Amino acid sequence: MSTQPLPPIVDAATWRKELEALRIREKATTRELDAIAAQRRHLPMVELPTYTLEGEDGPITLAEIFDGRSQLIVYNHMWFEGKEWHCPGCTGFTAQFTRFNFLDNYDARFVIITQGPIDEALAYKRRVGNQMPWYSTANSTFGSDVDAPPGGGFGVNVFLRDGDTVYRTWHTNGRGVEQIAHTFPLIDLLPYGRREEWQDSPAGWPQSPTYSGWVSSEDIAAAYGDPNP
Template sequence: MPTKPPLPKSVSAAEWQTALDQLLIKEKELTRARDALNAERRRLPMVKVEKPYTLQGTEGEVTLLDLFEGRRQLIVYHFMFGPDWKAGCDGCSWVADAMSHPAHLHARDTSLVMVSRAALDKLQRYQSRMGWTIPWYSSLGSDFNVDFGATTENGERHGASVFLRDGDDIYRTYFTGARGVEYLGSHWTYLDLTPFGRQETWEDSPEGWPQTPPYTWNRRHDEYDR
């Protein structure tokens, strides 16, 4: 006989509401704690990227500066796909499946791309198989992966690097890996990684940071001016 799967305790509607209300108090505390952590992240120092990097994209050879596409902020997802792999990492594929429509990030002056060490033609075949449209670049032949911790002596490593552009000068502001990428998916979670954040007036950000009132910049993804 198959074992019946366990279920939560069944209670009255009043008991359920009481338990839910108690949990929501803790969830709100977690939200406020996350807001405070994001505010601290926005105050992290940054390090200038001194070395030039050349990557391969659908448009040919590109630089790290090109990946910004003229925007101020850039998020690079380090997708695990080694040169000799037949397919991309299944866990990284989950992350890519959950990526938000880029128009919402672009509206906040932020670009999102993926970078892997596999050859470009291999990335393109896998991208077509998965049905993704997120820009994906090959770092094969460059020091990009090694320098930014995405390839180590133990092999490929996933993660997300955040960069800020000041004119033609590029700075790295943040990196997260391991379970740090698990909650990524919505445009809010990606913007929370950046030095400018969601750029809304309720956020605790340094003076002079770009901000607008909340809910005033929201658009359907085909309605933005840029």
């Protein structure tokens, strides 16, 4: 007999009834997310000055990072100056993105911008096997101006380009970033969920300190990275 905690065992009809009750809330959430996306499309925007960042091939303007597209999603990756390994949350989060061809049909691009010097940033990209395009704002105020200053946190920013003029249209950070990940939505489907102690779980469910189940930057590098970057 298993000693691990288990959900109550019921007949199929009772299970179906409970599932349908949950489905009402799930459908309401889907409609609310649609409404939030609509409100996001109605947001105003703010014009940005011209920024010059650093890319793999040298200096590049923010407008050029769009690579001819009109819309740009930027993940602002945390950077720890002088450290070998950087934010495990950022490293793990961005490791899940490998194919972006679908964005071409929506006139959009998705890139990473970090405070690290470009040579160090590209070396870290190779070390952890990241597949996204990386740029550096080490010599620009861009990061600070979009709420990702040196030594600061991570975040997602979205921009719209009209010719050479770039506008900031949306920003989020903290747990707001979860909405564009597939990791936590998958884990939240599991009976035991994230197993983090802050979660509302039945008595006896396995729970551990927050972040304890997260994959480390070293683990990402071992799984995907170049051992000789």
